[in-house]
Each structure stands twice: as structure tokens, then as C-alpha cells.
Amino acid sequence: MKSYDHKKIEKKWQQEWNKKKIYKTTEGDKTRNPKYYVLDMFPYPSGEGLHVGHPKGYIATDVISRMKRMQGFNVLHPMGFDAFGLPAENFALKMKIHPEIAVKKNIKRFKEQLGVIGLDYDWSREVNTTDPKYYKWTQWIFLQLFKKGLAYESHEPINWCPSCKTGLANEDLEGGKCERCGSLVEKKPLRQWVLKITDYAERLLTELDLKNKDGSLLLSWPESIKEMQRHWIGKSEGMLFEAPVKDTNLKIQTFSAHFEAFTADTFVVIAPDHPFLKELVKNTPKEKEVLDFSANLVKERLSDGYETKEVKGIFTGRYIVDPVGNGDLPIWVASYALADYGTGIVKCSAHDERDFVFAKKYNIKLKKVIEPLYIDTKGASAVRADLPFVEREAVMGIVKHWQEDKYLGLKWKQIDWGTFVTGGIEPGQTPEEAIKAELEEETGYFKFKSIKKLGRRHAKFYHPPKKENRFGHFNHFYLELESGEQKEVSQEEKDKHEVVWLSKDEVEKFLVSEGQRDEWHELQGKEKVVLDGILTEPKELAGREVKDVREDAIKYLEKNNLAKRKTTYKLRDWVFSRQRYWGEPIPLIHCEKCGVVPVPEKDLPVKLPKVKFYEPTGTGESPLAAISKWVNVKCPKCKGKAKRETNTMPQWAGSSWYYLRFMDSKNPKALVDKKKEKYWNTVDLYVGGAEHATRHLIYARFWHKFLLDIGIVSTEEPFRKLQSVGLIMGPDGRKMSKRFGNIINPDDIVNRYGADTLRLYEMFMGPFDQAIAWSEEAIIGPRRFLERVWKIAQKVSKNNSSSSIEKLLNKTIKKVSVDIVEMRFNTAISSMMILVSEMEKAPDISLKDYKKFIQILAPFAPHLADEIWKNLGEKKSINLSVWPKWDEKLMKDEDVKIVVQVNGKVRAEIVIAVDAKEDEIKKLASVAVSKYLTAGEIKKVIYIKNRLVNIVV
RNA sequence: GCCCAGGUGGCGGAAUUGGUAGACGCGAUAGACUCAAAAUCUAUUGAUGGCAACAUCAUGAGAGUUCGAUUCUCUCCCUGGGCACCA
DSSP states (O other): OOOOOHHHHHHHHHHHHHHHTTTOOOOGGGOOSOEEEEEEOOOOOOTTOOOTTTHHHHHHHHHHHHHHHHTTOEEEOOOEEOOOSHHHHHHHHHHTSOHHHHHHHHHHHHHHHHHTTTOOOOGGGOEETTSHHHHHHHHHHHHHHHHTTOEEEEOSEEEEETTTTEEEOGGGEETTEETTTOOBOEEEEOOEEEEOGGGGHHHHHHGGGOBOTTSSBSOBOOHHHHHHHHHHHOOEEEEEEEEEBTTSSOEEEEEESOOTTGGGOOEEEEOTTOTTHHHHHTTSTTHHHHHHHHHHHHHHHHHTTTOOOSOOEEEEEEEEEOTTSOOEEEEEEETTOOTTSTTSEEEEOTTSHHHHHHHHHHTOOOOOOEEOEEEOOSGGGOOOTTSOEEEEEEEEEEEEOSSSSOEEEEEESSSSOEEOEEEEOOTTOOHHHHHHHHHHHHHOBOOEEEEEEEEEEEEEEEETTTTEEEEEEEEEEEEEESOOOBOOOOHHHHHHEEEEEEOHHHHHHHOOOHHHHHHHHHHTTOOOOOOSSEEOOSGGGTTSBGGGOHHHHHHHHHHTTSEEEEEEOSOOOEEOOBSSSSSOBOOEEEETTTEEEEOOGGGOOOOOOOOSOOOOOSSSSOGGGGOHHHHEEEOTTTOOEEEEOOOBOOTHHHHTTHHHHGGGTTOSSOSSOHHHHHHHOSEEEEEEEGGGTTTHHHHHHHHHHHHHHTTSOOOSOSEEEEEEEOOEEOTTSSBOOGGGTOOOOHHHHHHHHOHHHHHHHHHHSSOTTSOEEOOTTTTHHHHHHHHHHHHHGGGEESSOOOHHHHHHHHHHHHHHHHHHHTTOHHHHHHHHHHHHHHHHHSSOEEHHHHHHHHHHHTTTSHHHHHHHHHHTTOOSOGGGSOOOOOOHHHHOOSEEEEEEEETTEEEEEEEEETTOOHHHHHHHHHHHTGGGSTTSOOOEEEEETTTEEEEEO
């Protein structure tokens, strides 16, 4: 027998598969087989070609599709190219080749590289987003969006990248910089087409959790990606307040998601780039000053990439009349206010982190309506879940020494507590009287220079001496002693605690109560913002915890007509035009008389004109604007003078629906045939990089839902199961990049080790969704494995199976079948490695067993498998054979090894029959470990079936 | 700062509902084959002690629950990814 020659074998079988078209997908009406649609995120054919990281996902889908095909599914596993957009255009500009030619060349190279890996794509369905036959339908979808009012023109300032010379969506920014080139983005007013994705915000959010009829989740996606989308959509429910601006006819609206403390509002902030600002300060003495300041702030914010944490602002000179009765509130411009969240104007109070900082900085008056509540959860005073709370009005006093800068603390004797003076208020006492009485009782001091009332704080805690849960309402005081004169203290009090005088530093370490410590800090001028606690206003809600009053606060505000419910989203509408050449032309016409007119559907596609110069103009106009022959057209409505829209679509457009086109890639009459769409339904498995979690995957879901609404598709969601691929890093552990010179080319690996080895290695490296560094050394393992598989063929005989091999084989078939579905390829491969080393040890291997093994190996190493298959006398490709089934009966073990532990430590192993009785096993076990049992009597024997016996001594 | 995922030998990683930690692979060491090398095969390979049987310690750190914890709970540290003035 010849040795394993991957070069010969792989080339031969790739040609054979192509010739016989064995991977061509059958149309739905020509088969009764159930369908399985597995899709890779199609690549952007860059000029640099593939590195070994790219095909990792493709190999995984290839393995799954091959297994599914063998299991009788009608598999759709297509591939295409996403080739419009900036990278291709910039590459073309740099290399001075027309993008169309460059893209063609790059695609050819990509296909060659994919080809040598032996992937089972049905290339007859290939799509290319830059093909007019394809982008005809991208334009068609845009027209439908336009007709439904979901595409609109916006003249608001947009993000402009001065280097790419194009407008960008918020999503294309990275901390205020252009994601592609890293240059600072400017705001520039430009006419843009924008898609109203916000109309779908609620559905995009809730339908992430859509359920099947049986109650299971429709979308089987990684929770992390769902979570990212939820954050991206950023739903927040709150209240909308409307207020007149004093001395004007103007009104403003403010939004608040945390409105419970609405009576605390003392000022208002507006975003520096808020469109309303100009009108607000018009004809006021501060007009120029405020606008200049704001303009500066916007500039600063942009250049700092939104990273400024220091807040800045200016008073506008205007006031609102607060609708909830807090009087006239000054309006400030504040750097931290965002124009495009909520209404861009906020009512502010002491009970918000940023508002608080801002107010402190500019000495704006604050009002507090939440008193802090502390709940002890740790240590001796942790609240007991089983006890009710005893409510008490109480006092606490910080007492200063009559001479020194020292403060009075009580060191408790029964427990490890350090506190200030505290105590309850007796009936008929005022808090002042109570604190004085407590102090005298506990310490004997009674002569005061001054007494000052501080705040009120509440605490829930367990009181160990009293053995009860307390809910104390503490009135805090600051007292200065006049002299050290003392009265006699009772023995009872003396037994409870010791009086100590502490320096400021010592106080810090001494205190155990967070509430006392906060009060102490506030006394030193370090005030903390209060976000949660007990509300003191309005009367109707007073005394309740903030977190419990939300619903009642809404009712109160609505009943009194003070505010309305309102939901806002972080999700912004989608800036859908680019001022560049290399993209789908937006199929609209601007007519002098009729305004914006859609290109009639029969005239689609609007082809991108072939031009010599396609450099960005830099003026904010697309290069297409300069091509008068293309631009000037007749209005489709009135036949008058008109011009084409010259903006093009963003790169995301073509990829937002390509998965539908694969179902029916050649159809000239429809985006996708209705019957075919019904048959292929939804993508069963979608594999790609997690970096597309929030853009591509949200845009595609948006378009899909729109297409559902207009009756083009019949499903709610495009991708049922989503799996992210972990990156393959360079051997140095860094991202593979030209810059680091750590790129591994798959062609070299295929040459040296073969495609089957590459495939096996990439699947064996580790968990599929995890990033792992490429290892030049470890790849030899899978290669050796394949050589051993190849050699076993020499031992194949017509004899009956050996029962031990048969048993292991069945177990392996099961493991591989299950692991592939769950995308745990590494463990599937390791189980096959175990089988192979057992086969090597056996004197001979039955033909039947060997064939089954080669079949389960075939999805991973299809070339080698087909070659062996043929050598074993089979005529048809192994990839079309029927996936072997495992037989549970043959997998049963007769004996089982049981571990015997003494006190949880392994001391012996015994082998017993599977059906042995528990008593018997326990007996055997205690005999096996008898020498460890002499120490004491047996307390307990734990038996876990087929696993272990644990004897507790 | 917030959210998510993760931390296991020299390295990549395994470990069903809590039940023998280190499967499988790489590397390393020794031996066989060879004039020699490579390749291949065989054996060993978490650490420490011991000639050995064996013992003790080990899954980022610390605590807890349990007969028993890589797995569950809490606190902290570190790494990767995402978001970041979101009212």
C-alpha cells in the first residue's frame, strides 16, 4: 500500500466533486428531504487574501453541512461576497485600479484559496453584492422602505469623517473617531438619507426572546450577543415633563427615567448642541456668550472623543416654571447633556450623580428629598431573614471633646462594635432631649457648648444584644461639650460599653456603621450622593423606599396631570447614505417640480456608471454628482428636468438581506420566490465573528422584519441559531496582521500538511468560540492522526467485529454525532483519536467497523475519507453515503469501575458487575479499604451508582 | 465606571445532574530501529518527599455550603470582549 500523499489525493477529489457536482443543492420541490440551511457570514474580499483565521468558521459549517447531508438533509450551504464599500474603494484608489476590476481579482483569489480547503459550497448560488443583478434588489428594498415612509431626508448635522470624506452612522464611530481610519469625526450639516430603524426598536428588542409553540426560545443565540443588542437598543421607560420657559412663549420637554424624586428638581440642563438652544437664548443679554460657550463645548467634546469626565456649563439666563411646583428653575447648558437622548433637556436634582457634581461646581441650590437607608448584610449585624423588623425612632450624636480635636466613641463589650452615641426616643421626648439624655446616661457628660441638627438616616440591621431586627430612623446631631464634667454612670451601662476619645483618623477605623461613617464624612465636607433610600416628599409617597414607589409615583404624576409616560431608546435612526462612488446608487430622482420621486421598479437596477475618476470630492457631494450624463434625467412623473440622487448606500446594505438571495440567487423577477422562501424558511445555523453583534445583525433583523411586514418573507427572524467563531491569533498571541508580520497563509499549510490536516487542526485547537493562538508545532498532531488512520486500512479484514472495538466505535459515533451539532469539534476529534489508538492495538479490524469510522471522520477530512472509501471498494462518494447510527445496546458495559473513598479521599478502586447489588458493593468496598477504617467507627456510607462509594469515618 | 465571558501541568485544552482533576494533542526525557539523522514505535511525564509501595499538596486568591467543590454561594485579584456622561 502506498503512503498517504495528501497532494495527490486532495487535488483529485476536489476535481471529482466539481465534476460530479455532488454538493449542488436540490430545489425544495424536487426532494422530500427536510431542509438544513447553514450559512457563513460572507467575506469582504480584501486585497490581502485569506489567512488561516478566516476559514475557521467555514470549516465548521462545512463539517456540519457534510454530516447533515449524510443524515439525509437537503443542505443549503452557499457562499458569496460582500464587496461594496470603503475598503474596496480605498484599495482601488491606492492601487489605481478600478474597484470593479480589483474586486473581481480579489474574489478570484479568495475562491482559489477556499477551493484548496475542500469546502462543499454550492457555487452555483454564489452572490456578489456589487453585481447589478443583485443590487437591483437591494435598491428595490430601499424603494419599498421609501414608499412606506421609512426612509427620510435629514439635514441635521451628521458625523463627517474628513479623511474618508464621507458621512458615518453613529455605529461607525469609535469613541468619536472614525472606525476605519481613526481620524476625528466632525459634525457637518449634510443632506442624508436616513432609515427609520427606530420604528422597529421595540420589535428588535422583544423578539430577541420570541418563543416557539412549545415554549422554547426561537433564537438560539449566545446570551452575550443578545445582551449587546439589548444594550444597543437601550430601552428606557420614564416620564415626560413639559414646562413653559419664563418670560417667553416657549415650552420645553424633559425626560426622566428616574423620576421618583421629582420634587427635588432645582435646575435644568440642556445639551450644548441642542437645536432648541438658539431660540431659547435669542434676544437675551447672554445670547452670544452662551452660544459661543456651547459651540466650544461641542468642539471640545468631539476632540476628546467624548472622554471628558469633567463637567462644564453656563447659565443661559432663562428659567422654566416647574410643572411639579418646584418654582422657577434656572436652565444651564451642560457638557454632560446629550442632544440625542431623551429630549436633550433634563430636570436635575441632588439625587443624581452627575447633576450633583455639576451643581456643586457651580453652586446651584440643591434640595434633598431622599434620606439614605442602610441595610446590613454582613457580619454580626446582618439582617436576619427569619425575623420581623421592629421600627424605632432614634438618635445618634457625634460628640466633640471640650478641648481637644477628639470625638466620643462607644466600644461595645459584648460584640465587636464601635459606634457613636445612639439610643431610642422615649415617648414625649423631642430628638434633642433624647440625644442629651442618651449621652448623659451612657457617658455621664452633660454640659454642652452647642448642639446642631444634622440629617436623618435610616438603617435596617440586626441588634445582637437585643436579638431583634431593627428598622431605625436616626436623627443625627453634632454636639460640642463645654467641659468634661461627668455624672455617675450606672454599672449596667458600664458593662455594655466603654467610652473612648478618638482622633479623626481613629474615628475612621473605629466605626462599623456605614450610616454613621457617611454622616462623619459629610461633616468633614465629603458629601455622598443619595440615590436610594426613603422618600420624604410628596406627602402621598413620603416614608416609602424609592425602589418601591415607582408605580405609585407614575400614578400620582398622571392623576395630577404633571407628566406623561414615555419610552425612549438609545438606538438612533440609520444614516444610510455615503458620499462615495463604490456603493449601490440610491434609486431616487429629485425633480424640480415633483420633489423626490422614486425610480420606477421597472427601471431597476440603477447601475453605477463606469467612470475614470471616482475620488471623493471632499465637498460632501458624491463623485457621481460630477457625471452629468448619469445625473441628469427626466422626471418619471412629469417628464420635466430632474437629477438623480448621487449618494450611495453604506456597506451594510447588501449584507442585510443576502441570506434570502441564496434561496433563489438567479431570480430576475423577484427578490426571492415565495415558494422557495417558504421551503428554506430561516437560516438554521449562522456562523461568524462576534464583532457583527450589533451592526450587521441588527440591520439584517430590521430589514427582515420589514420584509415580513410587506409580505416578502414569512418568518419573524432571519437567523435561528447563531454561533460566534473565536479568532485565530498569530503564533505570537497577537491578532494576525500584516503589521505584526505574523500572518499564516492557509495555502502554505495545505501544501505542507494537506487540507484535511488544516481542517482537523483548526477544529481541534480548542473550544470553537474561543480565541486561540496558532501553533506551528501542534499541527503535526492531526497530521499524525490521519497517517495512522491511513495505515489501519492494511489491517482491515472480512472477519467479524471484535466486541471491544465495536463497543468503542458505537460510543464514538454517538459522541461525534452529538458534538458536531453542539459545535464541540475538539472533543469529537479527541474521541476519534482514542478509537484509532484502540484500533491500532487490535490484531485486525473488521471492514464494517472501519467503514463506519471513516464515515464519521469524513466531514472533517473529506479527501482522505473519500480515497479510503474508494479503496475499500465503494463506487459513490463517501460524502453521499448514509451517516452511521449508533446502537445503545452495543455500548453497554458489563463491568464498571467504582472508586472507594474514605472521608472523600480515594483509597481504592473495585471492579464490579453493572447489575451488582448496593449492599454487596458496599461490603466489597469496605473490604478494599479496610486498612483505612481502623481509625474509628463508620458513620455513614454514601453510594453513587456506577461511580463511587464514600465511607465516612 | 458598568455589562458579559473566562482564569486548570512546560503549552493548547478535557472533566454528564457536585462524584477518580489533568482525557486528547503538542512539547520534553529515556529506550528500540539506523553507520548516523529524520520519521516511526515503546515507556515515562502536575508538584514535593521516598529505592519503592505510598504519602502530602494542587483547578487565579480567600472564605462558605457539602460525606465530597474545577463545578454551587460570597468577597477580592487578573485576562479578553462589549458599552461608556444614556438622565
